[in-house]
Amino acid sequence: MIEATRLTKRYGDTAAVDDLTFTVAPGRVTGFLGPNGAGKSTTLRMILGLNTPTSGSVTVDGVPFSSRPRGLRHVGALLDAHDVHGGRTARAHLSALARGNRLPLSRVDEVLREVGLAKAARRRIGGFSLGMKQRLGIAGALLGDPPVLLFDEPLNGLDPEGVLWVRGLFRNLAAEGRTVFVSSHMMAEMEATADQLVVIGQGRLIADQSLREFSDRHAKRGVIVHTPDLAALDAVLRAEGASVRREGGAEGRVTGLSAARIGELAHRHGIVLHELATHTSSLESAFMSLTADSVEYLAGETR
Incomplete structure (x- = not known):
């Protein structure tokens, strides 16, 4: 479970995340939605202890994630598929993660098979497509078999088969009782996957409700x-x-x-x-209407 309480992150006079309170429960896929620049990535980084909150707190299963040794056993995360050493092979990259977290190296080949990269295990990551890097990032998140998983825009660059696979993966992970938190700016993407939605705009909470409740309340x-x-x-x-x-x-x-x-x-x-x-009306239309005042840059706007 992830619990954020009055979570705030300021950069000077700008509040990237503003007094944000929500809970991500196990056993379901929770979509984390908001326009680009809404504060989603900053929130995920605070959950993982990569950014320090200005005020408020966030815990994973009751304690700050940064206090846990060998973090991949507790939380698996994909924040940026490009954040890998291009000169390493896929197997070498995952092996380094496994050693650093005292995980058996047998897990490396297991997760490579699970994400469909077994045949690319000895290829250098620099030659991977974005979709392959996304699969590798998901493999890294799964490596420690953690109870909590975070994904930031995981469908970017995936082909249709890959999108269907990821949706099924998230649902299976939730069905196993894990906490699955997926950040996206596309409502249509989450409509086929999420059970619960946390929607933010300009760092503030806009909605925290089930997909059905969101539809009943906001879809026209x-x-x-x-x-x-x-x-x-x-x-x-x-x-x-x-x-x-x-x-x-x-x-x-x-x-x-x-x-x-x-x-x-x-x-x-x-x-x-x-x-x-x-x-x-589509939930994407409802989402666009709900977050219209929170969009940082509007195409065609006049000054």
Whole structure:
């Protein structure tokens, strides 16, 4: 379990992380979401003791991670896939980590097989693609068979097969009772993987809830209707308190009434419907809307 309490990191007058409190529980995949520059990487570095909080605290299973010897037995982490010595082979890199943490060297070949790099074990890392470096970083995180795992943007550079593999890996790790904390700025990426979401913007907590709760609270729902008499249907539905937005031609988007109720009203008033379908906006749209005020750089913004 990871517990952050009023965690704050300031650089001069700038708060990279601002009074952040959340818990990451075992047995589920927790997505750590926020726009670029939101403070996600700084938070992960504080969890691992690489950055010192200005105030507040963060613990892993009740104690600061920096107090634990042989850390890979307790927490596995992938923060930057490029942060490796390009002249080493994959096996040499993992072997050095194993020796430093008093892990059996047999684990090196086990994790290389698990991440699909067994055939590349003797290749120098400098010739790896980004996707291969991500796999190597995941292998390093798994090396100590730890109960807690942290990943920062782990899907960058992976091909579709690799993305599916990583999603399955995270779910399997959580099913084993481990704490899995995955940082990303893409809601669509987490929608297929996460059970719980911690969302931040400009270093502050915006949401801490399950994926379902996030969807119920923030995703916008409506009903798409197609009818040759949209004006008549508009009048009927507005009289019932619904909002109708014309999407073009014979199509409208209705909010405030269920599809069943719209169908009943159309039938009662003799209005022909060609289509009636419930529509929910994507969670990515909900995420973008929720974090819009926290985006540091906006393309096309005017001054």
